[in-house]
Amino acid sequence: MEPLASKIRPKALKEFVGQEHLVGANKPLREAIEGKHLFSFVLWGPPGTGKTTLARIYANALDAEFHELSAVDSGKDDIKQVLGQRAGGEKRVGLGLAARSALFESPASEPSTKPKILFIDEIHRFNKAQQDFLLPFVERGDITLIGATTENPSFEVIGALLSRCRVFVLNELSPDNMGQILKRVKYKVPVAARDWLIELAQGDARQAITVLENAFKLYGKITLESLKETVQSKHLRYDKKGDEHFNTISAFIKSMRASQPDAALYYLARMVDAGEDPLFIARRMVIFASEDVGLAVPTALVVANAVFRACETVGYPEAQINLAHGVAYLAECKKSRRSYDAYFEALADVQKLGNLPIPMNIRNAPTKLMKELGYHKGYEMYDKESYLPEKLKNKKYLK
Numbered sequence: 151m152e153p154l155a156s157k158i159r160p161k162a163l164k165e166f167v168g169q170e171h172l173v174g175a176n177k178p179l180r181e182a183i184e185g186k187h188l189f190s191f192v193l194w195g196p197p198g199t200g201k202t203t204l205a206r207i208y209a210n211a212l213d214a215e216f217h218e219l220s221a222v223d224s225g226k227d228d229i230k231q232v233l234g235q236r237a238g239g240e241k242r243v244g245l246g247l248a249a250r251s252a253l254f255e256s257p258a259s260e261p262s263t264k265p266k267i268l269f270i271d272e273i274h275r276f277n278k279a280q281q282d283f284l285l286p287f288v289e290r291g292d293i294t295l296i297g298a299t300t301e302n303p304s305f306e307v308i309g310a311l312l313s314r315c316r317v318f319v320l321n322e323l324s325p326d327n328m329g330q331i332l333k334r335v336k337y338k339v340p341v342a343a344r345d346w347l348i349e350l351a352q353g354d355a356r357q358a359i360t361v362l363e364n365a366f367k368l369y370g371k372i373t374l375e376s377l378k379e380t381v382q383s384k385h386l387r388y389d390k391k392g393d394e395h396f397n398t399i400s401a402f403i404k405s406m407r408a409s410q411p412d413a414a415l416y417y418l419a420r421m422v423d424a425g426e427d428p429l430f431i432a433r434r435m436v437i438f439a440s441e442d443v444g445l446a447v448p449t450a451l452v453v454a455n456a457v458f459r460a461c462e463t464v465g466y467p468e469a470q471i472n473l474a475h476g477v478a479y480l481a482e483c484k485k486s487r488r489s490y491d492a493y494f495e496a497l498a499d500v501q502k503l504g505n506l507p508i509p510m511n512i513r514n515a516p517t518k519l520m521k522e523l524g525y526h527k528g529y530e531m532y533d534k535e536s537y538l539p540e541k542l543k544n545k546k547y548l549k
Contacts, residue, residue, distance in 0.1 A: 154363040155356045158334045159203050166207065168327040169200055169320055179204065179318060183211045188265050190288055190295040192273070192303050192312070195320025198354030201298035204320075205269045208296070214267040221275035226283050232268055233287060266293050273297035274306035274429065277463050281308045288314055301427065322353030331355045337366050343374040350381065395426075399434060407442050411481035418477050428469045432458040435476055446486035453479055492547035499542060506539035 160166045163173060163183055172179040181187070193201040202218075209216040217232040270276065276284075288295045288311065295315065299306060303317055323331070328348045332339065339347075339362065351358035361380055362372060369376040398420055405413035421431055432454070439454035457476035461469040511533075515526035536543050 153360065154335065155359040158359070160207065161210065163207055163211070166200065166203065167330045168323045169204070172318055172320070173204070178316075179208070183208055186212050188212060188214075188294055189316065190314055191316040191318055192297040192299065192307065193318050193320060194299050194301075194303050196322050196353060197300055198351070198356035198358075199320045199323055200355070201320060202269070202271060205267075205296045205298065209267045209269070212265060212267070214294070215264045216267050216269065218269045218271070221270055221272045221280075224270075226280060229268070229280075229284065232266070233292060267296060268293045269296045269298070271298045272300070274299040274301040274303070274427070275465070277465055278308055279463070281311050285311050285314075301429065305433070306429065323355055324353070325349075328353065328355060328358060332358060332362070335359060335362055337362060337372045339372045340374065343372055343377055346374055347377055350377075398424075399431075402431075403434065403438060406438060406477065406481045407485065409481055409483075409485065411478050414477050414481045415474060418473055422466075422470045422473070428461040428466060428473060429458065431473055432461045432476070435473075435480060438480060441490045442485050442487060443480060443483045444486040444489045446484035450480060450483050488548055492549065496547045499545070503541065506541050508539060509537060512537050 163180065166173060169179075171177060173183075174180065182189070193204060195201060205218075206216065219228050219232070273281075284293075284295065285308075287293050295311075297303070297307065297315065303312055307315075325348050328351065329344070332344055332347070347358050347361060350361070361377060365372055365376045365380040368380060398417055402414060402417035402421065405411075405417060418431065422428075436451070436454040436458055439450040443450040453476055457472050460472035464472065510524045511526065511528040513520070513525040515521045520526075538545055
């Protein structure tokens, strides 16, 4: 049965609520949709803010052949089907670009003249090899790519692919936006229940609609009490924007900081079991390696980066083993925040005092004039005299 969120999904831009900075008058996505401009782009924003809906509205406006994949459970074979692999085409390895593209020519039947749009939800879940595979077809215009992601595309989408896409940033839906969307639901929703649900959903329209639908199925009516009972399910407790998400990652970090590997592994297991993005976890580990382990074990950053790379290339389910390895290592490392504390103390001085004059002897002197002005004069390698600006000569950051 089709979910309620899908049933009430807007079909045209005039029905769409929110993201006025993108779809308001004279704004970029409205101009693209109304002008029927065909180009690849990435939609980056929190869950339930309209990424899939905008992709479909865009494709409908351009009368395009629309294909939708989820990076969670799709791979190269699914992309090949979208591109139109010849029937009976066998697996081939090591083909050049021209030969490889021949595999994906349209079948012998009459080719479609419509533009082909491939929408990939959660594109950040595609590893580098999968994204590399997409690149030549996007580059040649065989497909127009629309990616949707909740993660920063600068980190999650390879540079070559990202350079061929515009990036549109979506914001959380406002309480007013959420109220307008919930009016489309045909259930009778008391004001108190509606306000509580809007607060719970934190700008995620899909979550709010799903809670309403589940509450009605379970209890036959919508009340504040029925909504509260509904969200006790495990699935809804670990929403990626809810309190449980932030509580768990906080407990995870604090357990590693306290050198408690058992607790850290337990909270890691909770996140993995709930479907948390492995790259989100690994990214926090990379930060932790410098922030909390730091100079005590400098190679911790190397290990954390290796775990991130493993998650990027391997993916679930095997990546959970890489995560466990890294978590156990980081938790057992000695800890030092000296470099972290020193940097932010220095940053505070920069922000307070501005750009203080750099000592003349360590200024660069690429021209004769600069040398005549005293730039670089008196510089000696391994000089013991402080290189800090005069006003900070005696300052010690790294303690």
